[in-house]
Amino acid sequence: MYFLANDGFLDYATAFLNSFRRFNPDLPLCLIPFADDTGALRALQSSHGFSVLDDREVLHACDTVGAAIRGTPRGHFRKLAMWEGPFEEFAYFDSDTVVLHSADFVFDLLADYGFLTAHGNDPTTRRFVWNDSIETTGRLTEEQFGFAGATGFVASRKECLPLADVVRRLPEVRDLLPHMCPGLNDQPMLNYLMVTSGYRYASLSALADAGAEGLAVEWWGGDPVGAVEDGRVVSPDGHPPLFVHWSGTLKQAAAPLVNRALWETYRAGAAPGSPAAAGTDAVTGAAADNAxxxxxxxxxxxxxxxxxxxxxxxxxxxxxxxxxxxxxxxxxxxxxxxxxxxxxxxxxxxxxxxxxxxxxxxxxxxxxxxxxxxxxxxxxxxxxxxxxxxxxxxxxxxxxxxxxxxxxxxxxxxxxxxxxxxxxxxxxxxxxxxxxxxxxxxxxxxGPAPASAGHTSPYGLTSETDGELIGTVLLNAAAYRDGQRDGGGGKRPLRVLEWGSGRSTLAFPQLLADAGVPCHWTSLEHHRGHLDTELPPLLAARPGVSVRYMDGEPATGHDEAAGTDGVPYTPGTDGVRIDVVCWDRGPLHPHFGVSHYADRAADLDDYVAYPMTAAGAAEAPGPYDVILINGRKRRRCLLTALRLLGERTAVLLHDAGRPYYHCALEAYPAGRFLGDALWIGGKDQDLLTDLAFSPAPTPRSCP
Incomplete structure (x- = not known):
């Protein structure tokens, strides 16, 4: 079994866990992180017997799918990870549910179906999946678009929807976006993929309507559930609730609006009669070990x-x-x-x-x-x-x-x-x-005992060790300027070029500012969706920043003339100037499996060659002091950086342990690996050693 949650949904997830473990004490359960803040949820692992799907490669691929469909990554799409997780057959529950029945029967149904949803085949709820225009496309049969399954509960088998197939079929899904319900995230896409997969599909509600006697089904949290006894709901119509689901607008941040007493029974702690309430482990026996x-x-x-x-x-x-x-x-x-x-x-x-x-x-x-x-x-x-x-x-x-x-x-x-x-x-x-x-x-x-999880680096995807090494190189490069001055008689700014924007685009310039080092930082980014998701509030809050979109939009920044008429704008009062140049080439993951091989052919020529153009050269007259390569097309960026080398330029490559970058490293006169995943290259080996390993100047002491 899988559920999707993060700490922002802790109250609902707690109620789900308590209810699930009351009625399913032995079923293996796995958390799919909705977002990275899961520390409080992980604290419940031992008491509620669940594992965590922590495969960053898979989660990142799900985020990429979400960005392709919704413009930015959405945690809802991470439920796709269930088809890449540890279970051959499985079911998924939204965490805004309380489970009130054993779910074992679902696995018997999976012998006949590739996909099961809790609710479907209901004309009154089709609008939550499809717009009426889907009927005119000819892409789906009436049976297919009439299924309109609610994906707050999905049961399936691992082979039915591999993530690579989802990525391969994204162009088909995107073609149908105008015909999909715009307010839902993953539900329309999943419906399309399920009904066109070639596997049989059904809903528990339709099977119950067809005569499956006593089959447990979804109850909507917006309808009064009736009498609640000992944490159980009495079902008058012969179809007991598998779970009650507070979907849509029926929930607040802290508690549901309807049937709150039922929810609070399970949110308050171990449910009456549950294994945890009896003082026993929530998960016992061989069944939990099986997975x-x-x-x-x-x-x-x-x-x-x-x-x-x-x-x-x-x-x-x-x-x-x-x-x-x-x-x-x-x-x-x-x-x-x-x-x-x-x-x-x-x-x-x-x-x-x-x-x-x-x-x-x-x-x-x-x-x-x-x-x-x-x-x-x-x-x-x-x-x-x-x-x-x-x-x-x-x-x-x-x-x-x-x-x-x-x-x-x-x-x-x-x-x-x-x-x-x-x-x-x-x-x-x-x-x-x-x-x-x-x-x-x-x-x-x-050796050492396992450490606690959840630690993050202030340098984004760069480890703290490597971030500190990059900082040392930057500060030592500033000291090596030998007191060079700009045209106005002030200290010549440290010139830094970065391929791949992110937290580093702000963290390292701030480090230089704190050390009293004037800096001109040029950052190149190929994926506008990433830039617009991660950085706008942070960039807007900093003086001396401009953002230039290279696909027909005007530049933005604190100086309207910047990048438009050749008039340089004034850096921030701390001497730091940051120019971000961004293209809109979409997310690219060329080494993420066979389905992404086409990404290798993506046209990023302008992104790679920008520093060699007249516009790029105008932004940094003279050689760069440091070049940081942390984006796409790193081999080509390494070769472009080689053409930009000054006598004292240092080139830093992140994720340098990847063998397919090494052919480009061989072109450099000097270089060495260092830290967790860094390589530094340039013209002189002794200089590189000094830059990386000499004690960095103390703040405010750089010439």
Whole structure:
């Protein structure tokens, strides 16, 4: 089971959790974060027995889908993550519900249907999905647009709607936006994808109307539910409530407007008669263990797959499938099978169960075997390390030859030496896409205890370690100006070029301002949706800022002449000037699976080459002191930066651990890796070392 929430919805989520666990004490439950503020919700994990889907790659892809449909990311679209989560079959509940019935029966229905919603096939509620104009498009049959399922509850199977398929079909969805209800977020899109998927679909309400006796259904929170006894609702018509749903305008920030007494029964604490109220664990027994690895100590994990479940293993984003197989086993009768692979990196993965701490040492052991009839191939075990600056990939077990006629042990150790927010271990192949089995996986952990989650960096997607290193380079570069002066006799501003706008666009100039360093910061951004979502209030509050849109709109900023007639405007009183130049090329994720390969061909020529144009050169006469590359097309930006090198220019690349950037690094006369995910390059190795590792000047001491 999945639910979607964040701390801003804590009261509703608490009522949902208490009610769900009363009637479903053993069903595995997983939180999909609606937003990043989930610290208070996570504090309920042990008492209410749920896991958290923390896959940043998947959540970011959901945000990208939301931005493509609604213009900006919307947390509602993160429910798409359920098709990439740990459960092969599942149901999803909105968290503005109280659950009043066991949900086990849903899995019996999924034997016949690919998708189930709670409510649908109701002409009076079709307007919450489709405008009447959908009938004239010819894109959907009357049966399809008449389904109009309410997606506050969805049950499905993992193979029915992979996230890669959603991304691939976005152009179809966008074509139908004029015919979709404009006030809803994910519901119209999900309806289109469900009814055109090729899988059977139905609603609980329609099945009940068709004669499914005693079937539990959704009750709308806007209708009085009647008598409530011991936290239960008495149903007069033979169809008990699976859940009561306060959708639409029926809720306030703190409590529902209608049927408040029922909701408050569950919000106040453990419901009468619940396992928690009786002083027992909310989740007990083997059923809870079926969907997750078993532990034998702090952080230890063992997976044998003998219970017939994947025990928390899932497939990386792509078309591959991860299932339990009885075709062969290293011990017992079952193993994990990864099949239908289309890329070497597609393979089974397991999110490690506790927030990691630098210094922790992990020991892994598992057995691998290729599917029958496959020629020998090399498999490896890789650690996917998520940190506040992005994602890095570290080898745990190097390429090891595996065959189809016997089991091969893969064993290795991994010591976490850098900051990390999440660790995911996965198996992949060096080349090819052979199907393979895994079995008898064990992991043990030694070293520091797991740290608490939720820490964020003031530098946005750059880790604190790397942010501090960038700050050191900037301050030392300012000291290396040797007292150069501008035309008016003042200190010559530090010239910085940045590809990829974000929090860094404000954080680093502020660091320079605090140190008394005048600065001209030019930031280039390819995605207007990102810029307009993240930065406008912060940029507007700062003097000395201009924003120039390169798609026909006038510049904005504190000086109307800036960027329009060549007249330079005055920096802020702290000596900092920030020019943001933005194109509208949309979100691009060229390395996010096969469905994004077309992003590599996106036209970002103007964005990459802008510093070489007359307009770009006019903004920063003379060489740049520091160039920061943290956006799209980083290899091409590296090569453009190479043409901009002065004798003392430092080029900083973020996420430098990604191998596909390294061919461009080789073109530089000097360079080195440093920090969590940085590389620094330029003309002189000694200078780069001084910039990165010499003590930074103290505030107000830079010449």
């Amino acid at each position: 997750s690895p078993t532990g034998s100590g702090a952080g230890a994990v063992t997976c044998t797959f003998e219970d017939g479940t994947t025990q928390g293993w899932s497939c990386r984003v792509g078309s591959a499938r991860v299932t339990v197989s009885d075709a062969c086993a290293h011990s017992g009768t079952h193993s994990l099978l990864c099949s239908s692979r289309t890329e070497p990196w597609e393979g089974p993965r397991l999110a490690l169960p506790a927030p990691p701490t630098p210094g922790a040492a992990y020991a892994f052991r598992l057995w691998a075997r290729l599917a029958p009839g496959e020629a020998p191939a090399d498999l490896k075990l890789t650690m996917e390390r998520h940190h506040t600056g992005g994602t890095c990939y570290d080898t745990v077990v190097p390429d090891t030859r595996v065959a189809a006629d016997h089991w091969t042990e893969l064993g290795g150790t991994y010591t976490l030496t850098h900051e990390a927010t999440r660790l995911v271990v996965y198996a992949e192949s060096l080349h090819g896409t052979v199907p393979f089995h895994l079995d008898d996986f064990t992991m043990t952990v030694s």
